[in-house]
Amino acid sequence: MSSAGMSQDMTQLFQMMKTEFDQQTAIVTKSVNETIMHIIDEKLHLFLEENKYLKNEVQRLKEKVKYLDEQNRKNNLLLHGIKETEKNHQELFNLIKQTLKNLDIEIDIYEINNFYRLGKKQGDSKVRPILISLTSFQKKLIILENKMKMPKQTYITEDFSKETLEMRKDLQEKLKQVKQSGKDAFIRNNKIVIKETIDTGKRKREASISPDNIKNKSLPSGSKNIIAPPKLQKTNLSEYMRVRSSSLTEKPSQQNNA
Template identity: 40%
Template sequence: MDEQFQLLFDKMRIEMQNQTIEVTNTILEKMDEKLKPILEENQILKQKVDKLEKKVELLEREKKSNNIIIHGLPEGEQTTLDLIKLIKNCFLDELGIAIENYEINKIFRIGSKNKNKNEKPRPTLLSLVTGWKKIEIMKNKKKLKDLYITEDYSKETLEIRKSLQPKLIEERQKGNLAYIKYDKLIVKENSRPIDKRKREKSTSPQAELIQPRKQQTLNMSKSNRINAFDVMRGRSHSLSTTSVTTKQ
């Protein structure tokens, strides 16, 4: 009896396990069916968010495209007009570039005002109306003595550019043309042809001794050669003499 009860119990346990598996599978299938549209919608929303982030990045990039940041400009102006005059005079004296008031979109100091006068002056953001004026300034920025000018990048872009510096140095050490364009590293391999110099033939002392001997043999062979014209002349002369003797 005990064995029969044990067998019956085992069968019931197996059936219950099978039923639980079937129930769980059906529940999971139903959950998947219900979650499928939600997951698809979530994927679509992610794609839209990515597109919006790219658009925002492009707008921010376009907004900063005509901006430059001036570092080291002495801080002592009282109004914005004083700051404009200071920059105009600086660019005219050191760069030879004249900037009119209507070419300036906005200008201001970055950060809070320094309480201590001995502290480093705050950088100045200058936003220009046209891009060609910015290009002209950036081309001549090396002429500045006490100032230096940088692009107006976002914090994220600055971090990316900073992380690309070791790779930039590595590529330049290899001899490649490398530079950072916005937030990407551009590398162009050096395609200059390598000059392969032909190895000059070394002359040994034995070769120098053999060379005169060869020259002597060549000269002897040349001297032993019979000139064809001389042979023809001799034959014609002998024929003429024999003809004269026969006539006589």
Template identity: 35%
Template sequence: MEKNMELLLCKLDEKLDRQAEQITQSVTRNVMEAIDDKMNTIIEENIYLKNKIKELETKIKSLETVKRKNNLVFFGVEEKGKTETELIDFIKETVESTGVQMYSQEISNIYRIGRRTENSNQPVVVSFTTIWKKHLILKNKSNLPPNIYVKEDYSKEIIEKRKQLQPQVEEERKKGNIAYLKQDQLIVIKSKDNNREKKKERNFKLPQAVDTEEKKTRSDPQLNNPKN
């Protein structure tokens, strides 16, 4: 009787263990599925947010580029005693010294940037009312006074990118190609000098071939005799 009871209890324990294992597996599976569903939702939201951030960054860069498109930055402008009105007059006179006609009303905004130090002058950002005036000034920038130079107004990101691309510009120019930077893009126009040289060689050889044929015709009496 006792053996039967022990056997029954053992079987009962085994059944309880199996049931407990099944329950544990079921609960674990349900929990893992719930976690996976939650993680998938979080991952999808994360991807969506990253894409939205990229879109916003692109829009901000575009707006910043549009905001700066009429700007030029003048370097070497002394700071002593130059109010906003004096700055406008100085820039106007400086631009006119290059041969470009300039009116004070063509400057919509003007301000200095960077930290002020004793031994250097802060650059001056000038916003023009028209972009063609900006391009005209850039075209004649070589006529600016020796101590003053001008550059386009770019964001820090674009300036850094241009610095990284500058060695490539110099390398392409060494190859004889036309290379320059447009915003933060490298533009390369392959040189056509080799093709031109080949054309010259072909054009030079053609007359020689014609002369040779003419000499053969003249020297051969059979070819010159119309009866043959």
């Protein structure tokens, strides 16, 4: 075999080996890529599941913190517009007591857990509200029932969180729309409650159907098939006794004749 023919055979063999090598490389590369992608998918799935769990846990903790915050504020009230004339804690309590006394409400020191001005003092231009933490929710309701007696430029509000205040702001807008539609509604527990209207119309009396009506098939339209019992005949007592006595005297005479 000439060197030229051998060289050609070697070239073909080399090309065949290269093609087979490329095919094997492609198969291995695909297999490796699929394996890697499968591992990544598994890891990603675990990561997503863990992330979902953590989000739910964070949401649960947020709800718990919110609930505890609302419970902590449940018996709180805010007095707005009360001038800062007090010089110490005792004078502040006396100011609170006098303010409530003007509403015809008596309060003692044991009925308050804590009380203080909110925020830092900023001169006489801004009056800080007074926070009162009461020991009884019932006492809070009594104060709220009399809050309309507060002097002008002073008022009483409940102690809501910033989130609740934003929610109530939106609810006030919706409540306004509901009232404009003619419905009676109010806000309770951060929800709009619509009062149901009671129908004061008198119930119509159902017509009773007598046997004569049924016989003549003269039933009122829309009436129910209610059959009235026939009227009882009134008995004449003296007539009954006379007939009864006569019948008793006649029986023996009939037997004698027999």
